[in-house]
Amino acid sequence: MNLALRDIRHNLGRFLLTCLGLGLLLGVALAMVGIYRGVVEEALSLARALRADLWVVEAGTRGPFAEASRIPGDVREAVARLPGVLAAGAVTFQTVEARHAGGPGEAEPWTEEALRERAGEAGRQRIGAVLRLQVVGHEPDRPGGPPEILEGRGIGRGRLEMVVDRGAGLRPGAIVEMANIRYRVVGLTHRTVSTGGDPLAWITLRDAQELQFRLAPPAARRAQQGGGGALPQDTVNAVIARVSPHARAEDIAAGIRRWKHFAALTAAEQETVLTRSVVERARRQLGMFTGVLLLVSAVIVALIVYTMTMDKLREIATLKLIGAPDRSIVALIMQQALLLGGTGFAGGTALLLSVKDAFPRRVLLGPEEILGFGLVVFVICLAASLLGVRYALRIEPAQALGG
Amino acid sequence: MSDALVELRGIAKGFGEGEARVQALSDITLSVAAGEVVGLRGPSGSGKSTLLNLVACILEPDAGLLRLAGETVWEGRWRRTDLRAFRRERIGFIFQFHNLLPFLDATDNVALAQTLNGVPLKAARQRARALLDYLQVGKRAAAMPAKLSGGEAQRVAIARALANHPRIILADEPTAALDSERAGVVMDLLRQVAREQAAAVLVVTHDEKIFSRFDRLVSLRDGRIEAESRPEKHELDVI
Ligand SMILES: Nc1ncnc2c1ncn2[C@@H]1O[C@H](COP(=O)(O)OP(=O)(O)OP(=O)(O)O)[C@@H](O)[C@H]1O
Numbered sequence: 029m030n031l032a033l034r035d036i037r038h039n040l041g042r043f044l045l046t047c048l049g050l051g052l053l054l055g056v057a058l059a060m061v062g063i064y065r066g067v068v069e070e071a072l073s074l075a076r077a078l079r080a081d082l083w084v085v086e087a088g089t090r091g092p093f094a095e096a097s098r099i100p101g102d103v104r105e106a107v108a109r110l111p112g113v114l115a116a117g118a119v120t121f122q123t124v125e126a127r128h129a130g131g132p133g134e135a136e137p138w139t140e141e142a143l144r145e146r147a148g149e150a151g152r153q154r155i156g157a158v159l160r161l162q163v164v165g166h167e168p169d170r171p172g173g174p175p176e177i178l179e180g181r182g183i184g185r186g187r188l189e190m191v192v193d194r195g196a197g198l199r200p201g202a203i204v205e206m207a208n209i210r211y212r213v214v215g216l217t218h219r220t221v222s223t224g225g226d227p228l229a230w231i232t233l234r235d236a237q238e239l240q241f242r243l244a245p246p247a248a249r250r251a252q253q254g255g256g257g258a259l260p261q262d263t264v265n266a267v268i269a270r271v272s273p274h275a276r277a278e279d280i281a282a283g284i285r286r287w288k289h290f291a292a293l294t295a296a297e298q299e300t301v302l303t304r305s306v307v308e309r310a311r312r313q314l315g316m317f318t319g320v321l322l323l324v325s326a327v328i329v330a331l332i333v334y335t336m337t338m339d340k341l342r343e344i345a346t347l348k349l350i351g352a353p354d355r356s357i358v359a360l361i362m363q364q365a366l367l368l369g370g371t372g373f374a375g376g377t378a379l380l381l382s383v384k385d386a387f388p389r390r391v392l393l394g395p396e397e398i399l400g401f402g403l404v405v406f407v408i409c410l411a412a413s414l415l416g417v418r419y420a421l422r423i424e425p426a427q428a429l430g431g
Numbered sequence: 432m433s434d435a436l437v438e439l440r441g442i443a444k445g446f447g448e449g450e451a452r453v454q455a456l457s458d459i460t461l462s463v464a465a466g467e468v469v470g471l472r473g474p475s476g477s478g479k480s481t482l483l484n485l486v487a488c489i490l491e492p493d494a495g496l497l498r499l500a501g502e503t504v505w506e507g508r509w510r511r512t513d514l515r516a517f518r519r520e521r522i523g524f525i526f527q528f529h530n531l532l533p534f535l536d537a538t539d540n541v542a543l544a545q546t547l548n549g550v551p552l553k554a555a556r557q558r559a560r561a562l563l564d565y566l567q568v569g570k571r572a573a574a575m576p577a578k579l580s581g582g583e584a585q586r587v588a589i590a591r592a593l594a595n596h597p598r599i600i601l602a603d604e605p606t607a608a609l610d611s612e613r614a615g616v617v618m619d620l621l622r623q624v625a626r627e628q629a630a631a632v633l634v635v636t637h638d639e640k641i642f643s644r645f646d647r648l649v650s651l652r653d654g655r656i657e658a659e660s661r662p663e664k665h666e667l668d669v670i
């Protein structure tokens with residue numbers, strides 16, 4: 029007969045309560061694992077969304093995310109002409125505090141028609157909620173546009189249209205205002221955020237350059253106008269390229285590096301820059317905290333198992349009195365520790381899976397993360413039960429005697 | 432005595448150090464033969480339980496010689512290392528405070544002792560129920576120890592001690608919580624086991640009503656054997 033199960037059944041309420049506590053703790057630890065993995069995943073989401081094999085940026089920088097990069101937009105043509113390059117597109121990036129109407133809390137999306145109906149100022153006032161967006165300016169039909177459109181449509185050639193990540197809470201038809209220009213949301217993407225977790229918003233490159241010009245400080249604006257005429261200069265942050273499967277992005281990048289004024293990164297290099305530089309501190313911070321939480325969990329499991337063993341002092345001594353071998357006593361403690369860890373793990377995981385989508389940023393918990401975490405919990409329980417086992421093996425059978 | 436299953440020679444046992452030292456037993460020489468039922472009496476604190484625990488290899492003697500079932504178990508040090516297996520196979524112990532496992536019901540408390548010895552669970556439970564029936568606690572076979580009365584718990588503990596057909600049976604006041612009829616049943620059972628299994632039975636008791644059922648009575652005082660007597664009329668006893 030299985031003594032571990034029989035003992036648990038005898039004290040079921042207490043065992044479940046302990047499991048609940050441990051489950052909450054393990055849930056928090058697993059959340060940290062998910063948040064950590066989420067940060068890394070999100071750091072790469074922008075670069076991956078654009079599906080660029082090659083990044084051409086300003087010389088001497090590792091832009092456009094780790095460092096600022098400004099290059100003339102017409103470089104795109106030179107890149108597109110390179111052998112092995114299938115297509116190239118100029119892109120801009122800027123973080124903007126936009127205002128919007130038609131958020132998730134509102135019954136109807138605020139379409140432009142609806143706003144117009146509400147006569148001028150009244151309508152304008154309704155556009156009030158602040159929204160941080162990472163705006164991507166791209167050339168329609170060239171690399172740099174939004175990936176899969178989840179709802180609505182792509183931008184096409186239409187000006188003042190926007191495709192935005194679903195995380196912004198907007199729906200097709202909603203109006204977003206940036207620098208006093210209104211854009212209409214025409215499509216939604218999914219899981220496309222900046223390294224800081226802000227939703228991505230795609231507009232045309234022309235719109236983006238205009239926006240950049242309007243948002244620039246007045247002095248810079250005057251200087252630009254003085255130099256390059258009335259129109260904003262054709263400056264972009266990077267040119268991205270798709271490379272033919274028969275060519276090597278490394279070779280093309282090496283070729284571009286010989287050009288004056290430009291640097292080039294392959295997709296792999298850009299991902300390394302993003303994880304090792306842009307989110308490095310956040311990653312290390314979360315990683316360390318995850319480690320601390322796991323350590324705390326291990327200590328707590330060890331203490332729980334230890335006190336569980338101490339509570340059973342008399343029973344264990346009695347088992348020794350009636351001649352139970354150490355094997356059965358070790359099995360009793362280890363099985364209970366594993367059951368405790370297993371139940372706590374299952375409870376914590378179920379809890380977290382049911383709330384993880386309510387987190388403002390991505391909590392990435394795939395089978396890989398959960399299994400890995402389960403394995404860690406298993407090892408922790410085994411190691412933690414050693415303390416209890418040591419205690420149990422030292423109990424003298426005579427300790428069961430007496431009243 | 433060559434056929435002695437329990438043999439103690441010059442056994443001494445003390446507890447504590449310095450001023451707090453208690454000499455619980457000194458120079459105990461005693462043997463119990465196969466088939467013999469020996470009673471151990473004496474005032475509280477005279478060392479009865481200590482003597483039983485020494486025989487059960489739960490306590491280690493300070494001096495002397497301890498032979499059990501023909502094997503020298505202690506002489507200067509433990510001669511036998513696997514005491515727990517020895518206890519499991521050879522000794523049935525009825526403790527002064529029952530010591531039932533609180534998370535097993537009466538049947539499984541008795542069955543566990545057997546499964547530890549390799550008996551299949553089904554057979555172990557069968558024997559457990561038969562023993563409990565014999566001890567008149569069959570009705571409480573499914574009860575948890577916390578729900579048993581003192582006397583019921585004691586009889587479950589007796590069933591457990593006898594479950595493995597031990598050659599040496601040690602009982603610390605097995606009838607203390609029982610009325611005289613049930614005490615008689617327990618003593619008859621112990622006598623029967625002694626006879627049928629050629630077991631040596633050593634019983635600590637205060638209970639004068641059952642003195643006559645022993646082959647021999649050993650009196651302890653202050654850790655020494657004070658007297659030994661043979662009750663006369665035990666064959667005729669009907670309580
Ligand atoms: N573990 C121990 N530590 C210290 N002293 C002990 C221990 N066990 C017994 N003693 C002492 O040894 C002496 C004998 O104790 P023991 O329990 O053998 O007496 P007993 O004859 O069984 O008494 P009772 O009839 O009350 O059960 C007592 O003085 C007791 O205080």
Ligand SMILES: [Mg+2]
Nearest residue numbers: 479480527603
């Ligand atoms: Mg006693």
